Amino acid sequence: MKEEMEIRSVTEEKPSHLWHAMHRHDPQVKQLVAVKGEGGWFTDEAGNCYLDGVSGLWCLNLGHGRQEIIEACAAQMGKLTYVPLTMSHQPALQLATKLSDLLGGNYQCFFSNSGSEANETAFKIARQYHKQTGNPEKYKIISRYRSYHGNTLGALSATAQANRRVKYDPAVPGFLHVYPPYAYRSIFNGTKEESDLKAAQLVEDTIRWEGEETVAAFIMEPFISGGGVLIPSMEYIERVQDICNRYNVVLIMDEVVSGFGRTGEMFGFMHANAVQPDIVTMAKGLTSGYLPLGATAVKDKIYQSFKSVGKDNHFRHVSTYGGHPAACAVALKNIEIIERENVVQRVHDLAKSHLNALQRLTKYDHVGEVRQIGFLVGLEMVEDKATKEPLADEKMVGILQNCKQRGLIIGRNGDTVPGQNNVIIIAPPLTSTEEDLMFLVETVTDVFNHLFGSNISESIP
Ligand code: PMP
Numbered sequence: 001m002k003e004e005m006e007i008r009s010v011t012e013e014k015p016s017h018l019w020h021a022m023h024r025h026d027p028q029v030k031q032l033v034a035v036k037g038e039g040g041w042f043t044d045e046a047g048n049c050y051l052d053g054v055s056g057l058w059c060l061n062l063g064h065g066r067q068e069i070i071e072a073c074a075a076q077m078g079k080l081t082y083v084p085l086t087m088s089h090q091p092a093l094q095l096a097t098k099l100s101d102l103l104g105g106n107y108q109c110f111f112s113n114s115g116s117e118a119n120e121t122a123f124k125i126a127r128q129y130h131k132q133t134g135n136p137e138k139y140k141i142i143s144r145y146r147s148y149h150g151n152t153l154g155a156l157s158a159t160a161q162a163n164r165r166v167k168y169d170p171a172v173p174g175f176l177h178v179y180p181p182y183a184y185r186s187i188f189n190g191t192k193e194e195s196d197l198k199a200a201q202l203v204e205d206t207i208r209w210e211g212e213e214t215v216a217a218f219i220m221e222p223f224i225s226g227g228g229v230l231i232p233s234m235e236y237i238e239r240v241q242d243i244c245n246r247y248n249v250v251l252i253m254d255e256v257v258s259g260f261g262r263t264g265e266m267f268g269f270m271h272a273n274a275v276q277p278d279i280v281t282m283a284k285g286l287t288s289g290y291l292p293l294g295a296t297a298v299k300d301k302i303y304q305s306f307k308s309v310g311k312d313n314h315f316r317h318v319s320t321y322g323g324h325p326a327a328c329a330v331a332l333k334n335i336e337i338i339e340r341e342n343v344v345q346r347v348h349d350l351a352k353s354h355l356n357a358l359q360r361l362t363k364y365d366h367v368g369e370v371r372q373i374g375f376l377v378g379l380e381m382v383e384d385k386a387t388k389e390p391l392a393d394e395k396m397v398g399i400l401q402n403c404k405q406r407g408l409i410i411g412r413n414g415d416t417v418p419g420q421n422n423v424i425i426i427a428p429p430l431t432s433t434e435e436d437l438m439f440l441v442e443t444v445t446d447v448f449n450h451l452f453g454s455n456i457s458e459s460i461p
Helices: 002-013 067-079 090-103 115-131 153-158 162-168 192-210 234-246 300-304 325-340 343-353 355-363 393-405 434-452
Strands: 034-038 041-044 049-052 107-112 140-144 175-178 215-220 250-254 279-282 294-299 367-373 376-381 411-413 423-426
Touching: 049 434, 067 325, 090 107, 090 294, 090 325, 107 115, 107 300, 115 153, 115 215, 115 250, 115 279, 115 294, 115 300, 140 192, 153 162, 153 175, 175 192, 192 215, 192 234, 215 234, 234 250, 294 300, 325 343, 343 355, 355 367, 355 376, 355 434, 376 393, 393 411, 393 423, 393 434, 423 434
Parallel strands: 140 175, 140 215, 215 250, 250 279
Antiparallel strands: 034 041, 041 049, 107 294, 279 294, 367 376, 376 423, 411 423
């Protein structure tokens, strides 16, 4: 009791007016105050150092303090502070062309400030596109359970994780969800490939059952990240592309997390063959988190329907700060560095040579599956490998806290059973050094040895 009162008086002495994202409002918990960053590391007020093993919220891809990016930002602010994108400015023009080139198609880019807005923009474009091309009844948007597409009401309606939604329901009408490719806990029988193809078949069945004349778009991440790092076989992505083509359903690829090298390709969909989404949404790694920026890249075929003169078919959508000159200048410099330093190839190689060592963790009884593509890793934690019961909440918290005490920040999500986040998330900056990656793997292994040493099927070096 005395101890309790002492803690209270410390927190009451310095009341904070900051409303933390996602945080349970426990006055006893003092949030870490970060003060300085360098590369993948940052220090807190007390001088403790941490490796950021989740790149902030999977966005700090080039790490802290890149002088070139900071200078590009300052130079642009000094030259032209702001004009809205109802007109043009050079950084937006250049960035739109660069993104279209990187996507390997002919795309027109609409800029906003975040991943949520990029997806909202995509939904509005898909609906309006169908309205003005003779399919006014196509309005439904399909996404997958376990997906996360943003916090605004439309993007949240596409987000299909009960624990993030229930307090804000009812959702926006017209959003439907299908079962994801999730072989580890699949409702379908067979191998991973077979189970994933059945999940793709469900997309087609749903479109037909709903009436293809009513379905506007299908939104997917190539690899569900916020719902527990679910990595499908590439045939799943290819099959979905084919289904969308056949039913005139706009394929929206959410590359907010997977874009700009995170998975060892410039964009996640590029792991698959013959996939060229109608719309690609981006944020996070677009600026490596240096400034807020979202982008919605739209294939020329769709954009053309917004162009004809004399008809009321322009896009009635504007964002005051979307495509801010400084944010576009930062994005251009960010992409220049990614290309110049071969970051994408580096992620591909280091993922194999260093992060792959995390696969060994499946030797613990509590690690059901390790899913990894590039620098995007999910450890599905279970009480028991046979029953696959998700690991208890307090044990998940224990893993994160123990890592933090050893100087490593990692995350968790999943919503495996609604509200139960039993997947450990690891997504270090793409420029992490070999030593950083070794520290990360060793620290997680150390913590697992410490917490679950007796629950091990084989010894881990
Ligand atoms: N899409 C995906 C796949 C995301 O992971 C996120 C954010 N984590 C968003 C969209 C929304 O991005 P923002 O937080 O920038 O609105």
